[in-house]
Amino acid sequence: MEYIGEHLWVGKVGNVFVILSFVFALLASISYFFSAQEKESASSWKRIARVSFRIHGLSVIGIVVSLFIMLMNHYFEYEYVWHHSNKEMPIRYILSCFWEGQEGSFLLWTFWHVVIGIILQRSAKNWEAPVMTIISLVQAFLASMLLGIFVFEHRIGSNPFAVLLREHPDFSKIPLFSDPHYLEKLDGRGLNPLLQNYWMTIHPPTLFLGFALTVVPFAYAIAGLWKKQFNEWIKPALPWTFLGVAVLGVGVLMGGAWAYEALSFGGFWAWDPVENASLVPWLTLVGTAHLLLINKQKGQSLITAFFLAILTFILILYSTFLTRSGILGETSVHAFTDLGMSGQLLIYLFFFLLLGLFLMAKNWKYFPKQTEEEGIWSREFWMFVGAIVLLVSSFQIMFYTSMPVWNKLFSLNKAPAKDLISFYNNWQLPFAFITTLLIGVGQYFKYKDTDIKAFGKKMSLSLFISFALTFFMIYILQFHNNYYSLLLFSSIFAAVANADYMIRVMKGKVKKSGASIAHIGFGLVLLGALISTSKKDIISQNTSGKSIESLGKDFSNNDNILLTQGDTLPMGNYLVTYKGKRQEGINVYYDVDYFTKGKTGALTKEFTLSPLVQTNPKMGNIAEPDTRHFLTYDVYTHVTYADLESINQKKEATADEYTAAKNYTLKKGDTIFSSNAIIIYDSLSTNFDKTPYHLDEKDIAVKAYIRVLDITKKYEATPVYVIHNSAVQPISSKIDELGLQFMFWQIDPTKGTIQISLQEKKSNVRDFIVMQAMVFPYINILWMGCIIMALGTLLAIWERIKKSK
Amino acid sequence: MKKIHILGIIIIAVAIGAIFTTLNNTSTYASFSEAAKEPDSEFHVVGKLNKDSASVYEPKVDANLFSFYMVDNKGTQCKVVLHKNKPQDFERSEQIVLIGKMTGNEFQASDILMKCPSKYNDGKPTASN
Numbered sequence: 001m002e003y004i005g006e007h008l009w010v011g012k013v014g015n016v017f018v019i020l021s022f023v024f025a026l027l028a029s030i031s032y033f034f035s036a037q038e039k040e041s042a043s044s045w046k047r048i049a050r051v052s053f054r055i056h057g058l059s060v061i062g063i064v065v066s067l068f069i070m071l072m073n074h075y076f077e078y079e080y081v082w083h084h085s086n087k088e089m090p091i092r093y094i095l096s097c098f099w100e101g102q103e104g105s106f107l108l109w110t111f112w113h114v115v116i117g118i119i120l121q122r123s124a125k126n127w128e129a130p131v132m133t134i135i136s137l138v139q140a141f142l143a144s145m146l147l148g149i150f151v152f153e154h155r156i157g158s159n160p161f162a163v164l165l166r167e168h169p170d171f172s173k174i175p176l177f178s179d180p181h182y183l184e185k186l187d188g189r190g191l192n193p194l195l196q197n198y199w200m201t202i203h204p205p206t207l208f209l210g211f212a213l214t215v216v217p218f219a220y221a222i223a224g225l226w227k228k229q230f231n232e233w234i235k236p237a238l239p240w241t242f243l244g245v246a247v248l249g250v251g252v253l254m255g256g257a258w259a260y261e262a263l264s265f266g267g268f269w270a271w272d273p274v275e276n277a278s279l280v281p282w283l284t285l286v287g288t289a290h291l292l293l294i295n296k297q298k299g300q301s302l303i304t305a306f307f308l309a310i311l312t313f314i315l316i317l318y319s320t321f322l323t324r325s326g327i328l329g330e331t332s333v334h335a336f337t338d339l340g341m342s343g344q345l346l347i348y349l350f351f352f353l354l355l356g357l358f359l360m361a362k363n364w365k366y367f368p369k370q371t372e373e374e375g376i377w378s379r380e381f382w383m384f385v386g387a388i389v390l391l392v393s394s395f396q397i398m399f400y401t402s403m404p405v406w407n408k409l410f411s412l413n414k415a416p417a418k419d420l421i422s423f424y425n426n427w428q429l430p431f432a433f434i435t436t437l438l439i440g441v442g443q444y445f446k447y448k449d450t451d452i453k454a455f456g457k458k459m460s461l462s463l464f465i466s467f468a469l470t471f472f473m474i475y476i477l478q479f480h481n482n483y484y485s486l487l488l489f490s491s492i493f494a495a496v497a498n499a500d501y502m503i504r505v506m507k508g509k510v511k512k513s514g515a516s517i518a519h520i521g522f523g524l525v526l527l528g529a530l531i532s533t534s535k536k537d538i539i540s541q542n543t544s545g546k547s548i549e550s551l552g553k554d555f556s557n558n559d560n561i562l563l564t565q566g567d568t569l570p571m572g573n574y575l576v577t578y579k580g581k582r583q584e585g586i587n588v589y590y591d592v593d594y595f596t597k598g599k600t601g602a603l604t605k606e607f608t609l610s611p612l613v614q615t616n617p618k619m620g621n622i623a624e625p626d627t628r629h630f631l632t633y634d635v636y637t638h639v640t641y642a643d644l645e646s647i648n649q650k651k652e653a654t655a656d657e658y659t660a661a662k663n664y665t666l667k668k669g670d671t672i673f674s675s676n677a678i679i680i681y682d683s684l685s686t687n688f689d690k691t692p693y694h695l696d697e698k699d700i701a702v703k704a705y706i707r708v709l710d711i712t713k714k715y716e717a718t719p720v721y722v723i724h725n726s727a728v729q730p731i732s733s734k735i736d737e738l739g740l741q742f743m744f745w746q747i748d749p750t751k752g753t754i755q756i757s758l759q760e761k762k763s764n765v766r767d768f769i770v771m772q773a774m775v776f777p778y779i780n781i782l783w784m785g786c787i788i789m790a791l792g793t794l795l796a797i798w799e800r801i802k803k804s805k
Numbered sequence: 806m807k808k809i810h811i812l813g814i815i816i817i818a819v820a821i822g823a824i825f826t827t828l829n830n831t832s833t834y835a836s837f838s839e840a841a842k843e844p845d846s847e848f849h850v851v852g853k854l855n856k857d858s859a860s861v862y863e864p865k866v867d868a869n870l871f872s873f874y875m876v877d878n879k880g881t882q883c884k885v886v887l888h889k890n891k892p893q894d895f896e897r898s899e900q901i902v903l904i905g906k907m908t909g910n911e912f913q914a915s916d917i918l919m920k921c922p923s924k925y926n927d928g929k930p931t932a933s934n
């Protein structure tokens with residue numbers, strides 16, 4: 001069949017670029033390899049290699065541009081475009097669509113490697129050939145993830161240009177595709193609404209740049225082993241490694257900020273496998289960077305430096321495997337689905353792991369022997385200890401996160417612990433404590449040996465200030481947990497000691513204090529994380545009065561508050577009113593006003609929060625929080641339950657209509673509730689004035705007296721039970737002020753109960769939401785620390801590059 | 806003994822500790838009948854919502870109480886009492902993971918994880934308008 005309006009040329013062009021990028025990455029790697037084996041520096045191999053890598057780079061850019069053209073013009077004939085975008089979507093989310101899918105995110109990663117490779121081609125000098133051999137090889141592997149070709153019935157890679165929607169195995173039989181004009185009617189599935197925010201535009205590129213930067217120390221380490229230049233690779237690899245520390249660190253915390261702002265799990269860190277998968281390589285990268293520093297200064301800890309540089313890159317590959325293979329299953333909220341590339345990823349992982357281990361084993365006997373042991377009072381010893389602590393900490397995180405892998409490997413049946421977050425917190429707290437202590441004292445130690453008396457003298461001021469600050473914080477925060485107090489002290493100490501070092505030792509020279517600034521930042525990150533997490537206060541409480549504790553201690557979960565439209569309820573330090581909902585596009589906002597009570601009892605409106613629920617018929621309903629930021633605390637709220645059915649129904653209810661009747665069986669004195677009143681059944685009577693009811697003489701009539709109380713007034717309802725010609729013909733009773741109508745249906749003399757039904761006017765039934773609200777104290781310290789840490793690290797790199805020129 | 810050796814021993818001890826606690830600090834995936842045998846232990850039960858049986862959520866009475874019937878992967882049906890709000894989109898869930906204990910004939914769940922494949926993978930190409 002001839003299909004009308006398809007744009008198959010883009011796919012063909014894109015496909016050519018995919019093949020070119022793979023072929024030339026491979027060619028670059030091979031020719032760089034031969035160039036590295038030669039003695040002369042500017043040989044013909046090198047020229048071929050350089051040109052090949054540039055063609056590879058251009059091809060990658062070609063792929064990116066082709067994919068953009070497809071997304072911008074809504075070419076839904078391509079499965080990738082259909083899957084990740086639609087026509088309604090604002091143009092600013094095109095970038096997000098680009099890397100929402102696995103193929104796009106691999107492309108983003110490949111693109112950063114190209115940028116790094118081009119810079120290394122110009123700056124790496126003697127190291128260019130061996131280092132670029134490795135990077136080109138990594139590129140060839142990554143480029144193959146996009147190939148989408150079959151080799152012996154195994155598909156290699158997934159190619160966004162080659163998969164047409166009408167040829168996709170899941171959809172090919174859909175009748176739509178028997179219409180040659182199908183494209184005119186087709187709209188895309190669209191971007192997951194959860195990802196439609198600016199974080200999705202900035203977080204992935206930052207994180208993937210961080211990932212990409214870990215390839216540099218890896219490639220240098222392999223090159224150093226290969227060329228038997230065991231110490232020389234360190235100096236050029238050092239600034240790159242610290243750049244990776246800064247970028248990956250920001251990327252990881254950006255993910256936390258995104259989760260805090262847009263996801264409703266109530267916090268910035270949940271130890272989710274996907275979060276752990278990017279945190280762990282960061283920890284080992286920090287370890288690597290510090291070991292490289294030791295080695296550059298003192299030539300020690302070489303083997304560990306090699307090991308960590310290689311391990312970090314392997315961990316990046318392993319993380320990619322964990323998140324992309326679908327193995328995490330139900331343990332993670334945001335794992336990708338399997339695209340059938342996990343086998344391929346594992347092959348790459350083991351290839352580079354074995355390459356690294358093989359080269360280390362081969363060179364073991366040539367490694368320079370350490371003649372003297374590090375002194376116990378030397379800076380290098382304690383830096384080494386710090387790096388090892390980070391390694392052990394990342395081992396603990398990775399081992400637990402890999403549970404689904406162990407389940408699969410050893411046919412186990414283990415599920416993650418119920419209280420996952422506190423399990424991780426308890427394990428990681430001692431590591432964080434030691435690390436922050438070491439950060440505090442680190443720079444006061446001198447390389448080789450330290451005069452311990454002078455050291456003590458220099459430290460005393462920081463220690464004194466830190467203790468004072470800690471006790472002050474414990475007092476104002478009412479910090480009762482001793483275990484947490486230790487970390488409170490150590491992270492304050494890390495910040496204070498480094499600030500003191502900067503002021504007194506470096507004489508306040510900001511330019512030279514990059515390391516101190518970065519360390520202050522790290523101390524603040526942990527301090528902010530500790531306070532905001534441990535003193536997190538859930539202020540929305542169950543006000544129903546019904547005890548949940550009676551069901552067992554483990555089940556107390558009074559974390560939600562029910563707000564009925566118009567009512568004002570106390571919540572934490574505030575009084576809150578749910579004003580109503582409004583719909584904007586697919587978002588339904590729930591406006592909640594926050595008041596404080598003055599001394600006179602008058603209410604002052606402080607602010608309004610509008611947590612929302614995103615309703616998307618294709619993707620389900622997703623709650624997103626709304627947070628009010630103050631300098632010292634945040635008020636964070638999200639809707640946990642709202643009646644979304646009524647949004648979809650048209651507003652037909654007029655003020656006079658009644659809701660469906662609800663039946664109640666009541667004994668004397670029983671109480672029931674309507675949405676606006678308390679209703680009590682008082683008594684029955686057969687002896688009453690029957691004239692207003694126009695009854696026959698033979699009729700049996702019983703009147704019920706029902707007390708109805710609202711906040712201000714008392715009413716009475718008197719429905720009558722009538723048997724007329726042996727049929728029940730009840731006479732209703734209305735209370736118009738409250739919009740209530742009662743009917744009296746049955747008497748059961750043996751049990752002493754009656755059955756009545758109650759109807760309310762539709763205008764009575766008020767909307768309600770169930771909401772969760774929490775206060776995060778001092779969370780701004782965390783974000784501030786993150787920025788300070790990144791700036792300090794960048795400053796240190798800048799100074800190092802300037803010095804080496 | 807060198808310092809490096811002492812350090813090594815400490816690391817190995819901590820690492821073994823990490824492995825050990827990891828294996829101890831887990832719950833187990835189980836069926837309702839397996840969970841009933843050990844009423845004091847916490848289990849993860851995987852299953853599907855029985856859409857024919859009534860689910861009860863009356864937020865005006867208690868916003869943190871929701872009950873429904875679930876059929877586990879072995880086909881056993883059991884009443885579930887969830888001590889939380891009714892999750893948004895509950896009826897659309899394709900798979901449910903409950904975390905909790907069996908008490909009598911009811912499964913008292915303290916937490917729930919839902920898989921709604923519609924969120925990411927569902928949806929077929931359809932003609933608009």
